[in-house]
Amino acid sequence: MAGWLMSAASENAADIKSVAQAQRQELLGLCAELVSARSPQPEGDTTAPVRVLSAFLEKHGLRPEIRSATPTKPNIVCGFDTGRPGPHLILNGHMDTLNPGDPSDWLVPIYQLQQQAGRITGLGIGNMKAGVAALAMAYVGLSRNRAALCGKITLTLVADEVVFGPDGTAFLLDGDESLLGDAVINAEGPGGMNLAIAEKGLLWLSIEATAPPGQGMLSQQGSSAIARLSKLLASLDQWNDEQSAPPPDVAVLANNAGEHGLRLSVNAGTISGGSFVSQVATRAVAEVDFRVPPGMKIDKIMKRVCALAEQIGGIKVTRIKGWDPNWTAIDSELCTAMLDATAAIRGEAARSVVRLPASDAARWRARGIPAICYGPQAELASGVNDYVYEEDVVDCVAVYMAAAAQICGGEGRGATWLSL
Incomplete structure (x- = not known):
């Protein structure tokens, strides 16, 4: 585990950056193939990107393993053991993408990579096929240079x-x-080439209001289900201004929170109710999405909502799903390696921030494993006209390799790194 205690990012930065730059065209080609390999949700069929990535890895002499619970949703696992004691580093990314929605909203081709003014565009390029391509390229480079690594x-x-x-x-x-x-x-970036050491928790609630039947002409204040539900939703909307104080081991987040990082967000995503305009609504239902920052707990949010529902009366609150905010301590070896690597490759350390959407990093953190998110996604959230900056994608290859060199550094640290 000695590699965790030694800095290698700066020692190997020049060689590693040269390796990444030399692979620019192959990297962009892989990005283009992945954009064309359709995998939008809700189907989430990843067979096409798996074919692309398997062929890429095999071309470089590696043996990817395909594992799947569902035939149309295969996953790739590809690993190497240096034969020397050391940590086990996982590189993780996802191949499915958001749905494109209405094609008429797109100003760039959806399933064809386009390059313009330093940007590359296409569905899922930010979330997160460019990140996946960078991870795959970095992994090939690390495998090629395994003599300089341990673990x-x-x-x-x-x-x-x-x-x-x-x-x-x-x-x-x-x-x-x-x-x-x-x-x-994890290569799912939080936007702006920042380093996400934390991400918000999630709480989805179904809120159902009921009321006795009656004629609309006889209604009174709060007598309909819609009125009761509306009163509760209006109160919840005011919670959007609440801010949290981050836990001590990620106190640095207070410096880079921006407008949204440490703010509780509350959104009524769906609402329905009533049967006819002249009748008192006997039932109304809303589904509400809470994104909970580090420093808050979803159980406390749930209790507050239930207390408000009881105060209004005639309202039932049901939890759909949820998990608490999660993070990796800023002084962990992983965060140190990533900060050192970004400083060595890009000239200054990445800012440590809260990622707003959920990521698979949360699954490892829930099991006690340090995890971070860093990738080329340009904005806080990707969507229509998704894009990344070409230079950021190339830099990500180098950052992943430099961080791995620090985490899994062996006796070969400081040696010249070989091109792919």
């Missing part, structure tokens, strides 16, 4: 992440504890 490195490219489903990382970890590893680099 193990495993690449896991998964399905079913966008919907946080059971057939991707959850399936792999439940079936193979060796994939827990000792540390995880």
Whole structure:
């Protein structure tokens, strides 16, 4: 485990950056193939990107293993053991993408990579096919230079992440504890080439209001289910201004929280109720999404909602799903390696931030494994006209390799790194 205690990022930075730069065209070609390999949710069929990535890894003499719980949602596992004692580093990314929605909203081709003014575009390029390509390229480089490393490195490219489903990382970890590893680099960036050491928790609630039947002409204040539900939702909307104080081991988050990082967000995503305009609504239902920052707990949010519902009366609150915010301590070896690597490759250390959407990093953190998110996604959330910056994608290859060199550094640290 000595590699965890020594800095290698700066020692090897020049060689590693040269290796990454030399692979620019192959990297962009892989990005293009992945954008064309369709894998949108809700189907989330990852067979096409698996074919692309398997062929890429095999071309470089590696042996990817395909594992799947569902035939249309295969995952890739590819690992190597240096034969020397050391930590087990996991590189993780997902191959499924968001749904493109209405094609008329797109100003760039959806399933064809386009390069313009330093940007590359296409569905899922930010979330997260560019990140996957960078991970795969970095993994090939690390395998090629395993003589300079110790321990193990495993690449896991998964399905079913966008919907946080059971057939991707959850399936792999439940079936193979060796994939827990000792540390995880996830390529799903939080935007702006920042380093996500934490992410918000999630709480989804179904809120149902009921009321006695009656004629609308006889209604009074709060006598209908819609009125009761509306009153509760209006109160919840005011919670959007609440801020948290981060826990001590991630206190640095207070410096880079921005507008959203440490803010509780509350969104009524769906609402329905009533049967006819002149009748008192006897039932109304809303589904509400809470994103909970580090420093808050979903159980406390749930109790507050239930107390408010009881105060109004005639309202039932049901939890759909949820998990607490999660993070990796800023002074962990993993965070130190990533900060050193970003400083060495990009000239300054990445800012440590809270990632707003959930990621598979949370699955490792829930099992006590340090995990971070760092990748080329340009904005806080990807969507229509998704894009990344070409230079950021190339830099990600180098950052992943430099961080791995620090985490899994062996006796060969400081040696010249070989090109792919």
